[in-house]
Amino acid sequence: MAKSEQEILESLGKIINEITGIPAADVTPEKNFVDELDIDSLSMVEIAVAAQDEFDVEIPDDQLKNLKTVKDVINFIQA
Amino acid sequence: MRITQGAPGARVLAFGHYQPANVVTNDELAKTIDTSDEWIRSRVGIVERRLASAGETEIDLAVQAGGKAMATSGLSADDFDLVIVATCTMETQIPNAAAQVADRLGIQAPGAFDVNAACAGFCYALAAANDAVRAGSATNVLVVGTEKFSNWLDWTDRSTAVIFADGAGAAVVGASDTPGIGPVAWGSAGDKSDAIIIRGRDSFLQQEGQTVFRWATTALYPAALAACERAGVDPSELSAFVPHQANLRIIEAIARKLGAEKAVVARDIVHAGNTSAASIPLALSRMIERGEVESGGLALLFGFGAGLTYAGQVIEIP
Numbered sequence: 001m002a003k004s005e006q007e008i009l010e011s012l013g014k015i016i017n018e019i020t021g022i023p024a025a026d027v028t029p030e031k032n033f034v035d036e037l038d039i040d041s042l043s044m045v046e047i048a049v050a051a052q053d054e055f056d057v058e059i060p061d062d063q064l065k066n067l068k069t070v071k072d073v074i075n076f077i078q079a
Numbered sequence: 080m081r082i083t084q085g086a087p088g089a090r091v092l093a094f095g096h097y098q099p100a101n102v103v104t105n106d107e108l109a110k111t112i113d114t115s116d117e118w119i120r121s122r123v124g125i126v127e128r129r130l131a132s133a134g135e136t137e138i139d140l141a142v143q144a145g146g147k148a149m150a151t152s153g154l155s156a157d158d159f160d161l162v163i164v165a166t167c168t169m170e171t172q173i174p175n176a177a178a179q180v181a182d183r184l185g186i187q188a189p190g191a192f193d194v195n196a197a198c199a200g201f202c203y204a205l206a207a208a209n210d211a212v213r214a215g216s217a218t219n220v221l222v223v224g225t226e227k228f229s230n231w232l233d234w235t236d237r238s239t240a241v242i243f244a245d246g247a248g249a250a251v252v253g254a255s256d257t258p259g260i261g262p263v264a265w266g267s268a269g270d271k272s273d274a275i276i277i278r279g280r281d282s283f284l285q286q287e288g289q290t291v292f293r294w295a296t297t298a299l300y301p302a303a304l305a306a307c308e309r310a311g312v313d314p315s316e317l318s319a320f321v322p323h324q325a326n327l328r329i330i331e332a333i334a335r336k337l338g339a340e341k342a343v344v345a346r347d348i349v350h351a352g353n354t355s356a357a358s359i360p361l362a363l364s365r366m367i368e369r370g371e372v373e374s375g376g377l378a379l380l381f382g383f384g385a386g387l388t389y390a391g392q393v394i395e396i397p
Contacts, residue, residue, distance in 0.1 A: 040122060042328060045293045061289045 005029075007072050008055070015050045020045055029071040051077065082213030089208070089252055090259025091397050092154070092219075095147030096248045096364035097140055098351065099131040105241070114237040122397065124327020128244035128352025130229045137168055137247070138176055141225035142183045144247035144360070149184065152251035154219055156185040161217035163208055164193045165200030165224045165356040167385065168231050178332035182224060190217065196324045197275065198384025199265075200224060200356035201248070205241055205380070206263035209392075210254040224356035227239070233283040237380040243284065244352025248360025259397075261310030264302050268294070275385035285295035291387075295325065296332040299389055303337055303381045313338040318376030319366065319396065323383050324348035324358035339379070343371050363396075372396050 003011075013024030020043050033039045039047070044067075048059040055077045059067075067073050105116035119125055131140065141164055149156070162184075164176040177191035195288045196203040208220035228243035252260070274290045277283065294365035302320070307314055317339040324328050324347050334344045347362035354361055360379050366372050374396055381391035 041289055042122060042292050042326075045289050046296070046332075049293060049297055059331070061293065064289065 002012070002078065003055070005074055005078070008077055011054055012051065012070065012073060015047055015054060019046045019050065025072055029069070029074060031070050032068055033070070034068070085215035086254030088255040088258035088260075088342045090255040091261045091394050092251045092253045093148050093152035093397050094250050094360055094364035094367055095144050095149070095151055095179075096246070096361045097143030097147065098129040098246045098361070099135060099140070101130050101132060102127050103130050108241055112235065112237045112240055113194055114241055119241045122326075122328075124346070124348055125241065125352050126349050129246055131227050131245040132268040135227075136170065137166055137225045137227040138179050140227065140245065140247035140357075141176060141180045141223045141249070144225065144249040144357075145184055145221050145223045146178055148249035148251050149221065152253070154251060154253070157187070158219045159189055159221050161190040161208070161211055161220040162186060163204040163220060163222050165196070165204040165222070166193060166226055167195050167200065167284045167355060168226045168228050169195045170230065172206045176225065181221070183209070184221070186221070187303055196356075196382070196384070196388040196390065197241065197386055198325060198353070198355045198358065199382035199386070199388040201359045201381055201388045202263065202382040202386075203265065204250065205250060205260065205394075206265065206390060206392060209260040209263075211256050212252060216356070218254060218278055220252040221249065222252055223247060224358070224360050225357040226357045228284070228353075230354060231262035231284050236283070237282050238288055239286055240352045244354050246351055246354035246357045246361050248357045248362070248364050250360055261306065261312065261393035263390055264306035264309055265388075266302060267379075267389070268298070268387040271387045274387060292326070292329065294387060295383060298380070299383055300333055300336040302389050303333060303379065303391055304378060306381065306393060312377055312391040312393050314379075315341065316377055317342040317379050317393070319343045319345070319363070319372045319378035320381075321345040321359050321363045321366070321378055322381045324351065324362055325384070333381070342379070356382075367396065
């Protein structure tokens with residue numbers, strides 16, 4: 001069964017917390033990774049690799065650069 | 080037809096290194112490039128690097144490092160019959176570096192060839208030296224990694240100019256009754272040839288940072304482990320892990336997966352930058368000089384870079 005937006009958000013929060021140390025509670029859908037969460041391009045790769053394993057999706061680098069907000073990632077995983 | 084009788088094993092008898100005198104800090108780079116000390120430290124882990132002067136060539140760097148390794152080994156120039164230079168930053172395609180390095184070091188008429196496997200080059204060259212001694216093609220081999228990357232950088236490109244640097248490291252490989260160099264584990268990914276590239280003679284190094292970072296942090300760990308397995312060494316037995324000094328975050332990601340609890344992990348990039356084919360012998364030579372690793376301990380060397388290429392082997396530290 002497909003995961004709900006809330007379930008994906010919670011898992012993403014855990015992944016981002018493990019990789020960057022940012023509190024999972026700060027990871028909310030409208031947040032921009034670079035400008036608001038201060039996550040750099042290499043950490044984005046680490047997050048993408050971890051998300052691929054967690055959600056069984058492929059997130060190639062040319063797609064990754066279009067994923068600006070947490071909501072973008074959730075939509076990509078749900079698509 | 081006859082074939083040569085090789086040695087039962089080969090080992091690294093000595094290391095040597097050389098860095099140009101000119102230390103360039105992040106703050107100095109930030110005066111002319113849109114970057115900052117904080118940005119460079121957090122992305123790649125570099126605090127400072129060495130850059131060669133205008134008149135100092137990659138041959139000069141190689142001669143300095145090679146001469147030190149030869150002196151430490153106790154061998155004389157007459158003892159060498161093969162010189163291999165790993166480099167990807169030669170100013171000229173012809174002639175190669177190895178014959179000139181040999182001549183400058185007084186080694187008479189040895190076999191001499193260059194290896195271009197970019198940042199993996201030293202491990203390829205070391206494997207070739209090991210095989211040459213074991214097959215009887217050579218008795219003592221001087222292996223040098225040397226780079227003058229400052230000649231191939233766009234000094235306005237903050238994604239490369241802050242990373243790459245100049246330097247050289249060398250190893251002397253000789254015959255041994257017991258093996259001191261393990262089997263090489265090597266491979267390549269030519270489908271990603273565009274990821275790190277100098278497109279032409281008037282061009283500069285370009286790198287797709289995210290692609291390389293993803294590849295290095297996910298695809299390379301199995302090859303590093305294979306180098307251990309092929310030598311019959313468990314990562315827990317390693318006293319040093321000396322990966323190519325590409326990026327501190329890549330180094331730490333591979334080291335974490337390898338789980339070599341006892342191993343000192345080379346973090347030479349912090350003060351040397353990324354010196355491509357020179358980085359592994361440069362880092363290990365400096366670790367030996369500082370007394371951080373003991374003679375007789377096992378070190379996993381693992382190079383990776385443009386091509387994309389990779390190679391690694393376990394060695395006994397001289």
